[in-house]
Amino acid sequence: MANPTAAMLVIGDEILSGRTRDANMYFLAGELTKHGIDLTEVRVVSDNAPAIVAAVKQLSDAYEHVFTSGGIGPxxxxxxxxCIAEAFGKHIDVRADAAALLQAHYDNSGQEFNDARKRMARIPDDATLIDNPVSVAPGFRLENVYVMAGVPSVFQAMVASVLPTLIGGAPLLSQTLRIERGEGDIAGPLAGLAEEFSDLSIGSYPYQRNGAYGSNIVIRGTDGARIDAAITKLSGLFS
Amino acid sequence: MANPTAAMLVIGDEILSGRTRDANMYFLAGELTKHGIDLTEVRVVSDNAPAIVAAVKQLSDAYEHVFTSGGIGPxxxxxxxxCIAEAFGKHIDVRADAAALLQAHYDNSGQEFNDARKRMARIPDDATLIDNPVSVAPGFRLENVYVMAGVPSVFQAMVASVLPTLIGGAPLLSQTLRIERGEGDIAGPLAGLAEEFSDLSIGSYPYQRNGAYGSNIVIRGTDGARIDAAITKLSGLFS
Structure with a gap:
């Protein structure tokens, strides 16, 4: 059976203006791969409501799970x-369960639970809260969309809360063989190998170091024995 | 006049599987911002022809420029x-101009210009070549789509070839003020500032360091004097 599919939506002007180098996509991609969920598409949009709403609708329709990062602070x-509420036609306001979490947190730390902070308790009707062990303000799940923070430490903690609740498929396994020849020399035999092992994904990632060309050949799939067989054959081709 | 808009399409299984942390998006975002072109959307798709073709068509229709990275090796x-040829209904084959560049390069280096390497000379009809000073194999432009390599050093060199040919708008300027208070404390006055300076984009990027909360407030726009005014007002709010 095919693995579940997923998309990610990264929300934030700071990524598109080049101010911030995104870290959440790289983190989520690795975690989903280990969990047997295929990250199939990522989109990055700015802090623009129509763009966010349109992307959420399209990705939610097209994939089994959608993960968003960014834009849930005060x-x-x-x-x-x-925007998520709008995409699903849900009412949104400060919700008692989220407000209670934040109220307790600010009471503890002697800070005021003011209007700005109450913004972080705005949760659409029918959404389920996602635990935030780092800084309390929760994420939420609505239908198949998981809404999480953009700050990497918080995003990572939320992913850790969410992933055990998702049924994964077979983890994607991979092995890499470095071949110290230019891609142009290995491409022919490699294409033959890819045809023979068409159940696996075989990627070639070239590099140039100290003037010498080489390539890392990565073989991915869910069947470890097949990957072993392909790697053995591959190393025979260029030894 | 509004700046030209752009989208980027990152192509490659290695990004979506978490093997490789993308570097090209971050680089391109910074370069376009300096050049006065607004990067409005990024998509990442896998090495899957229907996904690539669909994304190219949608982005080419929606934005003035589209930049792709990845998938043009041998x-x-x-x-x-x-896929680009298919998206625009163009014929594609090994093209004489690209083949001549590569032939000369391999003649020079004493390597065979074999079938795999000829794959890098497959260029759609009506496309214009993009110079590759790093490793010769060219990118190309077809209509409003700029097709470039995934290897960061080559991608960067191609961007440097392309950017001077594009008419940019006003470069996006920015100033950042670090405020050593939690976002919840500053959000109210900040929203007032954003309303007063609605021609600017004001973003808040929170951090936590040694247990203390703070936020970097980034004010972006094309009018330096307006940004100065907003920063002055901002620093007055929290001094």
Whole structure:
């Protein structure tokens, strides 16, 4: 049976302006791969409501799971929760369960649970909260969309909360063989190998180091024995 | 006048499987921002022809420029050129101008210009070549789509070839002020500032360091004097 499919939506001007190098996509990709969920598409959009709403609808229709990152803090540019509510036609307001979590947190730390902070308790009707052990303000799941923070430490903690609740498929396994020849020399035999092992994905990632060309050949699949067989054959081709 | 808009399409299983952390998006975002072109959307898709063709068509329709990265090497998983041809209904084959560049390069280096390497000379009809000073094999432009390599050093060199040919708008300027208070404390006044300076984009990027909360407030726009005014007002709010 094929693995479940997933998409990610990264929300934030800071990525598209080049201010911040995204870290969450790389992290999520690795975690989903280990969990047997195929990350099939990623989109990055700016803090623009129509763009967020349209992307959420399209990805939610096209994939089994959608993970978003960014835009759920207390400031005016944090519009993700409202956009998710709009995408699914849900009412959104400060919700008692999320407000209670935050109220307790700010009571403890002696800070005021003011209007800005209440913004972080805006959760659409019918959404399920996602635990945030780092900084309390929760994410949420609505239908097949998991809405998480953009700050990498919080995003990672939320992914750790969510992943055990998802049924994964077979983890994607991989082996890599480095071949110290130019891609142009190995491409012919490699294409033959890819045809013979068409149940596996065989990628070639070239590099150039100290003037010498080489390539890392990565063989991916869910059947470890097949990957072993392909790697053995591959190393025979270029030994 | 509004700046030209752009999208990027990153092509490659290695990004979606978490093997490789993308570097090209971050690089391109910074370069376009300096050049006054607004990167509005990024998509990442796997080495899957229907996904690539569909994304190219949608992005080419929606934005003024589209930049792709990945999938133009000599191996079987390099299918980008053929997908671009398909997206625009163009014929594609080994083209004399690209083949001549590569032939000269391999003659020089004493390597065989074999069938695999000829794959890198597959260029759609009506496309214009993009110079590759790093490793010769060219990228190309077809209509408003710029097709470039995934290897970061080559991608960067190709971007450097392309950017001077594009008419940019006003470069996006930015100033950052670090405020050593939690976002929840500053969000209210910040929203007022964002309303007053609605011609600018004001983003808040929180951090936590040694247990203390703070946020970097980034003010972006094309009018330096307006940004100065907003920063002055901002620093007055929290001094």
């Amino acid at each position: 400031t005016h540019d944090d519009i993700t929760a409202d | 191996t079987h998983d390099d299918i980008t050129a053929d």
